[in-house]
Amino acid sequence: MSLTSLPKLNLRSLILALAVFSVLITLGNSFYATYKVQHALLINNTLEANRVYAAKLAEMTDAFLKSAQDQLAYSASLLGSQMHNKSALMDEVRRLNQQSDSFNSVVIVDANAVIVATSPETLQVKGFTLSSPGAQQSIDAKKPLITDPFISPAGNYIISLSHPIFNDNGHYLGYIAGTIYLQQDNILGSILGKHYYQDGSYLYVVDRHKTLIYHPDAHRIGQRVANNLAIDEVTAGTEHSHTAINSRGIEMLAGFAPVTRSGWGVVAQRPQQATLAGLDGHIINVFIKSMPLVLFTLAGIWLSATFISLPLWQLAKGARLMDKKEIQQSISGIPSWYFEAAQLKRAILKGMGLLNDKISQLHNDSHTDAMTGLLNRRGMQQVLDEYREERQPFAIITLDIDHFKRVNDTHGHDIGDKVIQALARLMRDHARKGDALCRSGGEEFMIFLPGLDLTLALDIAERLRLQVAGFEMPTAGFITISLGIAHWPGPALTINEALKQADKALYLAKQQGRNRSLITESV
Numbered sequence: 001m002s003l004t005s006l007p008k009l010n011l012r013s014l015i016l017a018l019a020v021f022s023v024l025i026t027l028g029n030s031f032y033a034t035y036k037v038q039h040a041l042l043i044n045n046t047l048e049a050n051r052v053y054a055a056k057l058a059e060m061t062d063a064f065l066k067s068a069q070d071q072l073a074y075s076a077s078l079l080g081s082q083m084h085n086k087s088a089l090m091d092e093v094r095r096l097n098q099q100s101d102s103f104n105s106v107v108i109v110d111a112n113a114v115i116v117a118t119s120p121e122t123l124q125v126k127g128f129t130l131s132s133p134g135a136q137q138s139i140d141a142k143k144p145l146i147t148d149p150f151i152s153p154a155g156n157y158i159i160s161l162s163h164p165i166f167n168d169n170g171h172y173l174g175y176i177a178g179t180i181y182l183q184q185d186n187i188l189g190s191i192l193g194k195h196y197y198q199d200g201s202y203l204y205v206v207d208r209h210k211t212l213i214y215h216p217d218a219h220r221i222g223q224r225v226a227n228n229l230a231i232d233e234v235t236a237g238t239e240h241s242h243t244a245i246n247s248r249g250i251e252m253l254a255g256f257a258p259v260t261r262s263g264w265g266v267v268a269q270r271p272q273q274a275t276l277a278g279l280d281g282h283i284i285n286v287f288i289k290s291m292p293l294v295l296f297t298l299a300g301i302w303l304s305a306t307f308i309s310l311p312l313w314q315l316a317k318g319a320r321l322m323d324k325k326e327i328q329q330s331i332s333g334i335p336s337w338y339f340e341a342a343q344l345k346r347a348i349l350k351g352m353g354l355l356n357d358k359i360s361q362l363h364n365d366s367h368t369d370a371m372t373g374l375l376n377r378r379g380m381q382q383v384l385d386e387y388r389e390e391r392q393p394f395a396i397i398t399l400d401i402d403h404f405k406r407v408n409d410t411h412g413h414d415i416g417d418k419v420i421q422a423l424a425r426l427m428r429d430h431a432r433k434g435d436a437l438c439r440s441g442g443e444e445f446m447i448f449l450p451g452l453d454l455t456l457a458l459d460i461a462e463r464l465r466l467q468v469a470g471f472e473m474p475t476a477g478f479i480t481i482s483l484g485i486a487h488w489p490g491p492a493l494t495i496n497e498a499l500k501q502a503d504k505a506l507y508l509a510k511q512q513g514r515n516r517s518l519i520t521e522s523v
């Protein structure tokens, strides 16, 4: 299909299409940008909130460990002189265990790794010689210690905070330890579990070997976590946040902070999907809220497009109907309020003016005899048609120069032409407004006199004849004319018949000696 065969679009549709396209592109662009900005904002805010949250909890955990170690240090300082006093030892472990919720159990172990006192006593491990790595760690260290997780003699998975006991001479007597049962209710749960979020958010704690020591899913405690960037970084002592894939393959927004005292790491995380869940709804909400303004804008564009294109549309419509008579006036009335429309209107009106002049000139030319300026046969026919249509009665004078051949023969054709032109001038001088003067043949003329009867027409014919006879033609001198007169009364007679009567009268005038006017009423 060629371009020219496509249906033509109008200017208003084009402006509308362009404006609507621009509005849609701008809207799409701003929604996309809003979505992107909100997306980044939500993720960054969540990452930062999780980092701050993890840092806060790491700080709280650190404060708890310090307080617990201070408590153990105090007890150790009391026990330096009491290691032989079994009841004092029992009182102290009971006090420590019951006075606060810091520990699940408290034990005192002598230098030979034998448990000498426990609280609660239900543990029934008193007298038991410890061989667990945690116990050995505490004995070997001989200094305050937070152990790695290990299995206690009572079968609990624990970590232990211990403090060495020395006598006044600085001799090592053993240690006092508070334990935290990792897989049961414990102080870490009290500190960390209270802050549990909704919508899939959770936090966990790893020790310095990346072993989970606190996790909302108790089954996971004791597991070592590999290939987790957040854990790698937090156990290296870094406080930060970034996305990480959890053990179930879910993308999480993780914030993490180290607990410096123990080398542990606290990780707080939220599923990325939960963070972004509201975003689509938010964007749809923005879309719905912006709709009234968008529709208002589109209506404004539609009105503007109509207003802008109206003058050009009216001019184009006018130009298409240029051949209609009244169109020039209606084009003049088009309000062309901007430069291009005003110029086009001017050009169209000017073009139409020139065209009309040309047409009327051509019309005149085709209806006028060039030599005399009188009507030619076509012009004559038009006048007769109008009379017939209007049923306008008229008188006919047909006239012919007498012996015109002689003028030509004597003075030449050019002088003959001048005589014809002079006669035409005389006829015009004698005519009333409304008479139609025609050159019907070489030296033959006709005059139509609307509304006149035969008598009046005869008078006029006579006056013209006398005028011509008394007028000296250039070079040719005096000439005479013969005239035949008839009348068309209306549809009772055909115009052709009336013309024939006039011809007949002229013929008779010639026959009767020329230079006369005759009436014939019937052929």
Ligand SMILES: Nc1nc2c(ncn2[C@@H]2O[C@H](COP(=O)(O)OP(=O)(O)OP(=O)(O)O)[C@@H](O)[C@H]2O)c(=O)[nH]1
Binding pocket: 400, 401, 402, 403, 404, 405, 406, 408, 412, 413, 414, 415, 416, 417, 420, 441, 442, 443, 510, 514
């Ligand atoms: N100069 C000139 N002569 C014309 C023109 N038209 C016709 N004639 C001449 O007019 C003459 C008419 O001659 P005829 O028809 O014989 O009639 P006449 O000589 O006028 O004689 P009657 O009409 O009988 O009085 C011819 O010689 C034509 O050549 C014209 O436009 N110019």
